[in-house]
Amino acid sequence: MTSAAPRLVSGRIGDVVARADGGPKVKGEFAYASDLSAAGMLWGHTLRSPFAHARIRSIDLTAALTMPGIHAVLTHGDVPGQKCYGLEFADQPVLAIDRVRYFGEAVALVAAEHPEQARRAAERIVVDYEPLEPVVDAERAVEQDPLHPDAPTMGHGYRRDPRPNVVRSIVIRHGDPNVEGDVAISGVYDVGIQDQAFLGPESGLAVPDGEGGIDVYVATQWLHVDRDQVAPCLDLRPEQVRIHLAGVGGAFGGREDLSIQIHGAMLALHTGRPVKMVYSREESFVGHVHRHPARIWAEHRANRDGKLVCVRMRILLDGGAYASSSTAVTSNAASFACGPYAVENALIESTCVYTNNPPCGAMRGFGAVQTCFAAEAQMDRLAAELALDPVELRLRNALAPGDVLPTGQRVTGSMPVAEVIRRCAALPVPEPEALPRDPIRLPGGAGNVTRGQGVSRGVGFAVGFKNICYSEGFDDFTAARVRLFLDARGELAAEVHCAAAEVGQGVTGVIAQVARTELELDEVTLAPHTTATVGSAGSASASRMTWMAAGAVQLACRAAKAELERRGELGAGDEIDLERVYRHERTTPLDPETGQITGERAHVAFACAAMRVVVETDVELGLTRVVWIGTAQDVGKALNPQAVTGQIEGGTAQGLGLALMEEIRTSDGLITNASFTDYLLPTALDMPPVVSDLVEDPEPGAPYGLKGVGEPPTVVSTAAVVSALRAATGRALTRVPVRPDDIVGL
Amino acid sequence: MTRVRVEVNGTAVEREVEPRLLLSDFLRHDLGLTGTHVGCEHGVCGACTVLLDGASARSCLMLAVQCDGLSVTTVEGLARNGELHPVQAAFREAHALQCGFCTPGFVMAVTALLEERRGEKLSDDEVREALAGNLCRCTGYQNIVRAVQIAAGSEG
Numbered sequence: 001m002t003s004a005a006p007r008l009v010s011g012r013i014g015d016v017v018a019r020a021d022g023g024p025k026v027k028g029e030f031a032y033a034s035d036l037s038a039a040g041m042l043w044g045h046t047l048r049s050p051f052a053h054a055r056i057r058s059i060d061l062t063a064a065l066t067m068p069g070i071h072a073v074l075t076h077g078d079v080p081g082q083k084c085y086g087l088e089f090a091d092q093p094v095l096a097i098d099r100v101r102y103f104g105e106a107v108a109l110v111a112a113e114h115p116e117q118a119r120r121a122a123e124r125i126v127v128d129y130e131p132l133e134p135v136v137d138a139e140r141a142v143e144q145d146p147l148h149p150d151a152p153t154m155g156h157g158y159r160r161d162p163r164p165n166v167v168r169s170i171v172i173r174h175g176d177p178n179v180e181g182d183v184a185i186s187g188v189y190d191v192g193i194q195d196q197a198f199l200g201p202e203s204g205l206a207v208p209d210g211e212g213g214i215d216v217y218v219a220t221q222w223l224h225v226d227r228d229q230v231a232p233c234l235d236l237r238p239e240q241v242r243i244h245l246a247g248v249g250g251a252f253g254g255r256e257d258l259s260i261q262i263h264g265a266m267l268a269l270h271t272g273r274p275v276k277m278v279y280s281r282e283e284s285f286v287g288h289v290h291r292h293p294a295r296i297w298a299e300h301r302a303n304r305d306g307k308l309v310c311v312r313m314r315i316l317l318d319g320g321a322y323a324s325s326s327t328a329v330t331s332n333a334a335s336f337a338c339g340p341y342a343v344e345n346a347l348i349e350s351t352c353v354y355t356n357n358p359p360c361g362a363m364r365g366f367g368a369v370q371t372c373f374a375a376e377a378q379m380d381r382l383a384a385e386l387a388l389d390p391v392e393l394r395l396r397n398a399l400a401p402g403d404v405l406p407t408g409q410r411v412t413g414s415m416p417v418a419e420v421i422r423r424c425a426a427l428p429v430p431e432p433e434a435l436p437r438d439p440i441r442l443p444g445g446a447g448n449v450t451r452g453q454g455v456s457r458g459v460g461f462a463v464g465f466k467n468i469c470y471s472e473g474f475d476d477f478t479a480a481r482v483r484l485f486l487d488a489r490g491e492l493a494a495e496v497h498c499a500a501a502e503v504g505q506g507v508t509g510v511i512a513q514v515a516r517t518e519l520e521l522d523e524v525t526l527a528p529h530t531t532a533t534v535g536s537a538g539s540a541s542a543s544r545m546t547w548m549a550a551g552a553v554q555l556a557c558r559a560a561k562a563e564l565e566r567r568g569e570l571g572a573g574d575e576i577d578l579e580r581v582y583r584h585e586r587t588t589p590l591d592p593e594t595g596q597i598t599g600e601r602a603h604v605a606f607a608c609a610a611m612r613v614v615v616e617t618d619v620e621l622g623l624t625r626v627v628w629i630g631t632a633q634d635v636g637k638a639l640n641p642q643a644v645t646g647q648i649e650g651g652t653a654q655g656l657g658l659a660l661m662e663e664i665r666t667s668d669g670l671i672t673n674a675s676f677t678d679y680l681l682p683t684a685l686d687m688p689p690v691v692s693d694l695v696e697d698p699e700p701g702a703p704y705g706l707k708g709v710g711e712p713p714t715v716v717s718t719a720a721v722v723s724a725l726r727a728a729t730g731r732a733l734t735r736v737p738v739r740p741d742d743i744v745g746l
Numbered sequence: 747m748t749r750v751r752v753e754v755n756g757t758a759v760e761r762e763v764e765p766r767l768l769l770s771d772f773l774r775h776d777l778g779l780t781g782t783h784v785g786c787e788h789g790v791c792g793a794c795t796v797l798l799d800g801a802s803a804r805s806c807l808m809l810a811v812q813c814d815g816l817s818v819t820t821v822e823g824l825a826r827n828g829e830l831h832p833v834q835a836a837f838r839e840a841h842a843l844q845c846g847f848c849t850p851g852f853v854m855a856v857t858a859l860l861e862e863r864r865g866e867k868l869s870d871d872e873v874r875e876a877l878a879g880n881l882c883r884c885t886g887y888q889n890i891v892r893a894v895q896i897a898a899g900s901e902g
Contacts, residue, residue, distance in 0.1 A: 022838035025846030026830065026853060028781015028821035035780035199785040199793060199883050200847040249783075249847030250883050281786045440871055504845025504884050642841045649886030650844060676790035676881065684874040684887040 012517040013704055016642045017509055020526075021502070033219035033246035034203040038274035041205070042071055044260070044267045045118035045277070047108040047125050048286060049100035052356040052669025053134040053147075056098050059108065060126040067124055069117035071271045074109040078266065081235030087225070087257050087361065091152040092322040094233050094262050100129070101147055101321035102356055103670045104286025111267040111275050134356035134669040138295065138318040141165040141353040148354055153323050159592040161351075167319045168327040169351040170334050172595030174406040177347030181301035181309040185381045189298065189374035190735040192663035193318075194291035194654075196363050197681055200249015202287050203278040206264035213240035214265045219248040221255045223499045223529060224536035233262045234269065241265070245529035251503035252654070253362030254288040256541060257324055285674035289324045289361030290664055292317040292352065294333070294370040300378045306388050306396045310345040311406075313337045315371060317352040317360070324361030326352045331472060332367035334595065336715075338406055339375040340417040340465040340608045341397035346406040348595070356669040362541060364654060365466065365714045372464040373736060376719035380460075380726065390461050390723075391425045394610075399465075408596040409603065414707070416697040417608050420632040421463055423693050424610035427630035432457055433616075443616050444623030445685055454620030457627075458728025464716035465608035468699075468708045469544040472602050473589040476544070479535030480552035481579035482515070482560040486570055493523035494560070497579075499537035500549040501529065505710060506643040507545045513639060514550045514703075518557035535581060543607065543708025546639065550703040551582035585701050605699050609633040609712035611652070611720035617728040622740025624660055626686070626721060632693040636707030641694065648692045648713045655717025657682045659725075663737050752813045754779070755823025763810045770794045772810035773820060781821040781850050785881070792880030795851040796820050802858035821850035824857065833857050833897045842893035844884035852880050856894050868898055 011017045024030040061073045076083060076095040083097065084090040096107045108125050112118035135144050142163040153167050154160070161169045204218030213236060220226050223243045231241045248255065260277040268275040279287045294317050301310040315333045319326035334350035350367075363369075383390040398417040404410050433441065435452040442448040443455060470476040481497035496515050502508045508526055515524040527533060538548055556578060563576045570576070588599030614627040629652060638644045661680040665673045673679050698705025718736055726733050729743055747762040754777060761776060773779045773796070782805055785793035789807040796805045797819035824831035830838065833856050843849045859868075859876045868876075873894045874887070882890060 018838060019841065019843070021846065022841075022843065023830070025843055025849050026821075026834040026837045027825055028779075028850045030846055031780070032783070032847060034784070035774075197883055198845070198847075199791060199881065200783070200845065201785070248845060249785075250845040252883070281788075438871070440875055504843075506844065646841050646844060646885060646889060649888045650884045651886075653886035654883075675788065676786040677788065681881050681883065683879075683881065684877040684891065687887050689870075689888055689891075690886060 011513055013513050013639050015640065017513060017640050019506060020509055020512060031247050032200050032249050033217065034200060034278050036205040036217055036246055036276065038205060038207055041274040041276050042111040042113060042271055043115040043118050044264055044275045045110045045115065045122050046106050046263060047122040049096065049103060049105040049107055051100055051129055051131050052103045053132040054100050054129040055132060056096060056100065057128040057130055063124040063126065064110065064121040067117065067121040069113035070110065070121045072111040072267055073121065073125065074266055074270060078270065079233060082232040085229045085233050085258060085262065086323055087325050088327060089152045089323045091148055102359055106263065109263050109267055111271050135165065136355055136357055136669050138316050138353050138355055141355050147321065153327055157589055157592060158327065165354040167323055167352040167354055168330045169349065170331050170595055172334050172346065172348040172406050175345035177310060177312060177345055179310045179345045182304045183385050184299060184301045185378055185385060186299040187378060187381065187734060189296045189377060191294040191370045191373060192737055193293045193358065194363060194658045194662050195285065195664050195679060196252035196254030196288065197679065198250025198252060198254055201279040201281060201284040202259035204246060204260045204264055205274060205276045206268035207274045208268050208272055214269060215242045215244060216261055216265055217244045217246040218261055219246050219255060221251050221501045221503060221541055222539035223501065223531050225539065226258060226261050227531045229258055230261050230265060234265055242530060242532045245501055248501065248503045251540065252364045253541065256362045256539060257289050259287050281676060282674045285671055286358065289359045291363035292319060292329055292360040292370065296370065296374040298374050298378050300382055302382055304386065306386055306393045308341055308343045308397050311338045311343050312347045315350040318355050318357055319352040320355060320357045320359035322359045324359055326361065329367040332467065333371050335407060335603065336368040336466060337371045337375060339372060340399045340463055342399050342403040343406065348406060357666055358664060358671060364651065365711050366542065368464065368466040368715045369718060372715050373719045373722065376462040376723060377734065380723055391421060394463050395421055407590060407602055409601050413605050413701060414636060414697045414699045415606060416634050416695055417463065419697065420608050420610040420634050420695050423632035423695055424612055424630060427612065427691055427693060429459060429612065429614055430628050443618040443625040444621060448618060448621065448623060454618040455616050456619050456728045457614065457616050458724045460613045460720050460723025460727055462716050462720035462723050463608065463610045464712060464719060465606050466711050466715050467603040468542065468605040468607050469547060469584050470542055471587050473587055476538060477581050477583045478537045478548035478552040479579055479581045480556040481534045482556040483575055483577045484560050484564060484570065485575040486572055487523060491523065492521060492570065494519050494521055495525050495527055496553060497527040497534040498549055498553060499529050499531065499534050500545050501540040503540050505540065505545065505647065506640065507540065507549055509643065510546050510639050511549050511553050514553040515557055518554055519561060534579060543711045547702050547706055547708055548582060550706060552580060554703050555580040555582050605702065605707060607634050607707045607712045609716045611716045613720045613724040615721065615724040615728055617725060617743055619729055619743060622743040624725065626656060626688045628688050630691040631713065632695055633709065633712055634695045634697060634707065635709050636699040636702060637696055637705040638694050639704065639706055644694060644709050645692045647709045649690045651710060651713030652690050652717040653682050653687045655714045656687060656721050659718045659721035659736050659738060661737055748811050750811050750814045753817040755819060765809065765811050767810045768806060769808040769810050769813055770805040773805060779820050779822050783847055783850055785847065792855060793848050793851040795854040795880065797854055797858055800858065800861060802855050821853055831857065833860065836893040836897035840889045840893035840896055842885065842889040848880060848882045852877065852890060855880050856897060860898055867900055
């Protein structure tokens, strides 16, 4: 080591650490993507399709080009390179070519001196559309004319499915799916379209470098995969496109796909000037993919003692117009269809189709939310049928290490399902509140003008689980680079480079904690997140970023420390600078015909959560108040307990939103509620306090034994809230969001 | 164009503006005060909340010319001599933010609330009712309520 003795460090792994960006964020100094500006900057705007499905006969730019302040009006003919892009399959045109497939599809771009000039010029672009019959019913889509006749997602190791408009279908056949039990419960469940509704709309700034390349400052979840999609469309080499993370106002999966990246860069390269683009809230609703709406047919067979003997489930997901990450969502929905239960026999079919509805892709929970809602409703009904306590029924079937999943994968790591159930069930539920009372504590709040005569209380319970990290053979890795040097005072300091996207979850704090712990140093700084100085971090998705970034930073720090020990000390001006790449244990694809594993595992690890919810429902008015939520979550090891409980509370709120109020409504494929007036988000009055119990059962293969924590609360909370609503109302409530009409029985 | 004279964070400002210019755009684009965020453009999310003569207001629902002669406080105007305002300090301490996009709006709304109810003890229900006009997508509000109680002196 250097002459300076190692000092006591604060902010290590396991400590409660205040956010490093907390100061700038509370002061209004943190620069979000929408806050950026550059000298000589122009404003970009996107003209979007007013139709869900139409042929484009012609586009006339003449009038738009003569408008004041206009510097460029671009269409598909101006895309310099590859005309289509996509997160997994390049099936989406950068700008519509001869056909639009969804409401809000990008058709043309405008750059102007002022954003209003750009908007007005876009209105003067004349697009001659021939409206076509939209494909809007997912069940009928497999019999209608294909929206993508070249079937871009077929032939990638997936099951062969010749039906038109199938994005992917998967069948998991486990044991003997024809086994009968003493009882059988069947039901059909529906999930509406949920929006990520991050508060900071899509935005970014594209700056030409004067040598043909481009710097794009953008709010995103995965810098390097943005670059890899942008560069070919611009006909540039990857190193000519540098993607830099601008301040991200929430993500939740909705920033995995590109928004302004190619469009802004095209306008900037065309005009030779920096171009800024900011979506309005209305545009944001069509500017990113949503959670897949689903219809699920489920049958659960069990013996009298409550033991599940067979689960059969058919899942139909509407992927909308383009593939996005639908193939992975389809598989995830199937993988987690049975819930965290040991079931020896199962038949699960999951299909995602192309339609002219809004495109769907990643959102927190990624396929497991929809199936958890259906499976947990089934478990409640099974408990009622068998006259068993719902918690006891779940305990009797709880998945444990050593058990085999329907894909044939044996659980080798941590799987404390019984523990989270017991710990959650042990949380004290508040006593019922007396009536009459302050209207603010009635369902509907001040809007409830009764004295509470119709109020009925219900307590619900649910359990859910999900994979952590990418699965099915994906080469999932994260790079980190560490630089050790002597600072101005001659003391050892470290700079860490990692492209892990800070989207609000706090991964920058985790990176600093890991570096301080490993290097035993206080002086740790994080370099800006960019593709320019370090390798890919992968996506801030799949509850993987903390695990993967911690793994990579740990590796790089240990290597840097070993190098420092080898050298003995650093002199002034000396430095150690090295990069390491971390990979979790390899996964392999599922067999396309049987849905069974082809190696040791398709998923690297799992996290589970149990949740108990108390609701009060006014069964006459159809109004609901969620009174209390208690949850126990399997977190492996809490690196920063305060941040972990923050994730649980926020994730729970999003699941509550899907249960009670959040839905993108469409009519013939057109979104009819693209605003926060009409798409409702939970407020501080909708969201009760959450009691969170952290279950620390270390994951053997993960750095420090940690697990990702972002998704399990969202997976389980929708199911748990509706379970409580069923208890309060006595109604089946097979669709989310539950509407007042469903509660009243209209 | 119309002349508008306002006091912004204690400094007199005089500008020629289009009568249709929104206060939020005036603050963000004309004055470069980007701490006031725009999340929905129609008064639902509250991210653009500022103080007008001490009372909270949605800057996306107002015109700059309506503020002529008034005092505007934005999130940038709260800290004094490099010290965070107690509401800012409480939000930071209580982990009352994740992505932070909604934070300036909450901080301004809470500042107005605590000024109006100075010296009173607020119940969590009262805090939640007061905050129901601001949306947060990340936190589930629990730590925001706690931050308000810390700032109000009800919790240490």
